[in-house]
Amino acid sequence: MVAKTFRGLEDVLFNELKQLGASDLKKGNRMVEFTGDKDLMYRANFHLRTALRVLKPIAEFKVTDDKELYNKIQTIDWSIYFDLKNTFAVDSVVYSEHFSHSKYVALRVKDAIVDQFREKFQKRPYVDVEDPDVRINIHISNDLCTVSLDSSGDSLHKRGYRLKTNKAPLNEVLAAGMILISGWNKTDVFVDPMCGSGTLVIEAAMIANNIPPGIYRKKFGFETWNDFDNNLLENIYEEDSPEVESDIKIVGSDISEIAIRIAKENISNAGLKRKIDLHINPIENYIPPKTEKGIIITNPPYGERIKINEINSFYKGLGDKFKDRYKGYEVWLLSSNFGAIKHIGLHPSKKLTLFNGPLECKFLNYSIYEGSKKSKYN
Numbered sequence: 127m128v129a130k131t132f133r134g135l136e137d138v139l140f141n142e143l144k145q146l147g148a149s150d151l152k153k154g155n156r157m158v159e160f161t162g163d164k165d166l167m168y169r170a171n172f173h174l175r176t177a178l179r180v181l182k183p184i185a186e187f188k189v190t191d192d193k194e195l196y197n198k199i200q201t202i203d204w205s206i207y208f209d210l211k212n213t214f215a216v217d218s219v220v221y222s223e224h225f226s227h228s229k230y231v232a233l234r235v236k237d238a239i240v241d242q243f244r245e246k247f248q249k250r251p252y253v254d255v256e257d258p259d260v261r262i263n264i265h266i267s268n269d270l271c272t273v274s275l276d277s278s279g280d281s282l283h284k285r286g287y288r289l290k291t292n293k294a295p296l297n298e299v300l301a302a303g304m305i306l307i308s309g310w311n312k313t314d315v316f317v318d319p320m321c322g323s324g325t326l327v328i329e330a331a332m333i334a335n336n337i338p339p340g341i342y343r344k345k346f347g348f349e350t351w352n353d354f355d356n357n358l359l360e361n362i363y364e365e366d367s368p369e370v371e372s373d374i375k376i377v378g379s380d381i382s383e384i385a386i387r388i389a390k391e392n393i394s395n396a397g398l399k400r401k402i403d404l405h406i407n408p409i410e411n412y413i414p415p416k417t418e419k420g421i422i423i424t425n426p427p428y429g430e431r432i433k434i435n436e437i438n439s440f441y442k443g444l445g446d447k448f449k450d451r452y453k454g455y456e457v458w459l460l461s462s463n464f465g466a467i468k469h470i471g472l473h474p475s476k477k478l479t480l481f482n483g484p485l486e487c488k489f490l491n492y493s494i495y496e497g498s499k500k501s502k503y504n
């Protein structure tokens with residue numbers, strides 16, 4: 127199978143899959159390949175925090191033009207996978223000199239499938255791009271075409287707890303990936319002082335309490351497949367949720383009252399009200415919980431709508447506050463504003479590249495200890 131993710135999260139996804147018991151693991155670009163049975167496929171969808179979707183390949187062949195593609199798609203017996211009563215949809219990703227339009231590829235595949243059903247049963251199954259019973263994924267790399275069934279359906283970042291968002295919310299998969307990359311030990315105090323709609327604090331509380339991300343989902347793609355095993359999924363729900371009662375402190379704060387109201391709703395949807403404290407406060411005034419060891423993971427404004435000198439001095443202010451008030455904390459900050467980052471005035475001990483949608487970001491780690499010094503170059 128193939129678990130897909132965002133660029134920069136391949137290592138954490140690899141580790142998650144290893145812990146789930148997947149074998150033959152192989153990292154690629156924005157994905158990890160692995161081997162496993164149906165049980166593992168269900169578990170992967172239910173447990174993986176950093177996967178966007180899990181694909182199950184059903185055919186692989188060489189192809190160099192659309193006629194050949196049509197013919198080879200017709201050699202697959204589609205009635206094994208779905209019936210006339212089911213709806214389907216085709217997604218395609220193409221990196222090939224032989225095919226320039228991924229939409230056209232998807233269309234030809236759809237035609238080949240519809241024509242096969244028509245020839246066999248004199249009737250056709252219908253396409254539903256919004257909520258199909260079976261989602262087919264076509265991946266063409268040069269002349270190699272892989273045909274897969276998408277076992278996730280809707281992207282796995284749609285956990286189901288976030289009904290409302292504020293401005294620029296983080297994707298849930300990216301938020302979980304940031305927390306796992308930080309190596310947070312699930313016991314140190316966790317703070318996001320610019321928490322917006324609360325994605326990081328919610329994902330942190332789920333990680334600390336061992337709550338699987340799939341618990342909130344209404345549906346996975348494989349539930350409408352011909353071979354769906356309801357008992358297997360029920361076992362995973364029932365046996366497989368050793369929720370631990372963690373009483374660690376998780377705190378979110380934001381300057382915006384609206385953001386905190388939305389965060390509150392999302393936290394309540396996730397059933398995490400007792401696990402997360404929220405405050406309305408500008409970071410300029412915010413005093414984090416006093417602790418020997420804490421972690422800040424945050425996603426400050428990148429400054430797209432603010433003047434450059436204002437955002438530079440905002441980041442300088444962040445660095446000053448971290449240095450003064452966050453002694454004992456590991457600070458992790460995600461930002462696409464490389465110019466403003468320089469004004470933080472602290473020397474990062476780690477610097478990674480992640481992507482927030484199309485935006486290339488740095489994910490920086492600052493260790494704040496007694497006497498943290500401004501870096502030399504500043």
Ligand SMILES: C[S@@+](CC[C@H](N)C(=O)[O-])C[C@H]1O[C@@H](n2cnc3c(N)ncnc32)[C@H](O)[C@@H]1O
Pocket residue numbers: 292293294295296297319320321322323324325326379380381382385407408409410425426427428
């Ligand atoms: C990029 S958004 C964070 C989004 C959040 N990670 C989420 O998933 O919804 C930045 C947040 O910083 C907040 N913010 C801006 N200036 C602030 C300040 N001075 N103090 C505290 N929060 C601030 C904004 O209200 C916004 O919610």
